[in-house]
Amino acid sequence: MIPDPVAAARAGGDPYADRLWDMALEQNGHADAAEFIRWRWKHGLSLTAAAEALGWSRRTIAYYVSAEQEVPRTVLLALKGWEQEERKRDRLIADPRSLTVKEPWSRRNQPKSA
Numbered sequence: 001m002i003p004d005p006v007a008a009a010r011a012g013g014d015p016y017a018d019r020l021w022d023m024a025l026e027q028n029g030h031a032d033a034a035e036f037i038r039w040r041w042k043h044g045l046s047l048t049a050a051a052e053a054l055g056w057s058r059r060t061i062a063y064y065v066s067a068e069q070e071v072p073r074t075v076l077l078a079l080k081g082w083e084q085e086e087r088k089r090d091r092l093i094a095d096p097r098s099l100t101v102k103e104p105w106s107r108r109n110q111p112k113s114a
Helices: 003-010 017-027 032-045 049-055 058-065 073-094
Strands: none
Touching: 017 032, 032 058, 032 073, 049 058, 049 073
C-alpha cells in the first residue's frame, strides 16, 4: 500500500511531495484518484474527515487515495455536490438573512377571478 502523501507532508515531509504524488498518479492513468486527492487538499480534509463528510468508511477513502481502487464517477460527482453544500452553508453563516424563503405563488400571481 502506498502511504498517504497528506499525512507525510503534515509530519514534516517534503512540501512538494503532494504535488509530485498528484502528477505521478495522473501520468500513470489514475486521474480519478488525483482529482479525489486534490479535493481533499483543497478542503484540508484528513482521511477520517473525508470519510465522515461523505458517509463512507476511512478504508474506502484510503483505497481511493492510494489508487488501489478506481474512484467511481458517482463518487467524483458526490464531491462536487459536497462542495456546493459547503458553499451554501458558508453563505448562510455569513448572512443569516438569506434564510428567507420566497413564496413561488403569491396573491399577486393568482389568476383573476371571473
